[in-house]
Amino acid sequence: GENVEQHPSTLSVQEGDSAVIKCTYSDSASNYFPWYKQELGKGPQLIIDIRSNVGEKKDQRIAVTLNKTAKHFSLHITETQPEDSAVYFCAASIRSEYGNKLVFGAGTILRVKS
Amino acid sequence: NAGVTQTPKFRILKIGQSMTLQCAQDMNHNYMYWYRQDPGMGLKLIYYSVGAGITDKGEVPNGYNVSRSTTEDFPLRLELAAPSQTSVYFCASSLEDRGHYNEQFFGPGTRLTVL
Numbered sequence: 001g002e003n004v005e006q007h008p009s010t011l012s013v014q015e016g017d018s019a020v021i022k023c024t025y026s027d028s029a030s031n032y033f034p035w036y037k038q039e040l041g042k043g044p045q046l047i048i049d050i051r052s053n054v055g056e057k058k059d060q061r062i063a064v065t066l067n068k069t070a071k072h073f074s075l076h077i078t079e080t081q082p083e084d085s086a087v088y089f090c091a092a093s094i095r096s097e098y099g100n101k102l103v104f105g106a107g108t109i110l111r112v113k114s
Numbered sequence: 115n116a117g118v119t120q121t122p123k124f125r126i127l128k129i130g131q132s133m134t135l136q137c138a139q140d141m142n143h144n145y146m147y148w149y150r151q152d153p154g155m156g157l158k159l160i161y162y163s164v165g166a167g168i169t170d171k172g173e174v175p176n177g178y179n180v181s182r183s184t185t186e187d188f189p190l191r192l193e194l195a196a197p198s199q200t201s202v203y204f205c206a207s208s209l210e211d212r213g214h215y216n217e218q219f220f221g222p223g224t225r226l227t228v229l
Contacts, residue, residue, distance in 0.1 A: 032215035041222075042222060042223075043118075043222050044220050045220065089156060098162075098164050098168060099145065099162075099164040099210060100145070102159070102218065106155055106156040107154070
């Protein structure tokens with residue numbers, strides 16, 4: 001089945017610096033790749049997603065890139081701020097008999113130091 | 115809209131007890147999901163449903179049961195609680211067309227401890 005690996009597990013950056021989180025997936029049929037942010041004590045929330053027909057997508061300070069040949073995708077956060085501190089999860093889609101599912105990476109704890 | 119709501123927020127069970135985790139959504143979403151989140155392990159899918167009356171197993175279904183009698187509600191049942199089921203449980207929902215993925219909206223979670 002699909003396996004999603006995420007690196008690094010923890011990341012500390014200085015405020016204003018950039019942060020990059022990388023994920024690899026195993027199922028070549030995957031075609032949807034969302035990124036979720038989870039703040040302490042809350043449920044995950046979608047911050048950006050990308051579909052297999054594009055290679056890059058941006059939304060203000062965050063961007064995601066996708067390399068389908070290499071089966072990896074990355075999250076880029078520029079000009080990091082203290083409120084970016086959270087756990088970030090990548091995910092990849094899989095199809096099943098009944099419908100659509102996501103497989104999540106193990107998560108990255110991002111700490112932005114001010 | 116309240117979005118996805120979960121009850122209870124916290125629960126402590128003794129080994130062998132049973133309980134039902136409640137999940138409801140008011141967005142008229144067809145898909146609903148149950149995940150568990152263990153420390154440092156990300157989210158693992160327990161069960162999901164593509165509509166009323168249709169459910170399917172995820173990655174870690176053993177020890178759990180679900181039902182989906184209405185579009186709004188998707189309860190998760192633990193029949194014989196075990197310490198290995200200590201975790202944070204998240205319910206999520208999404209509006210899906212076959213082959214086209216959309217955002218999953220998550221509830222605030224239920225923290226369950228089995229002693």
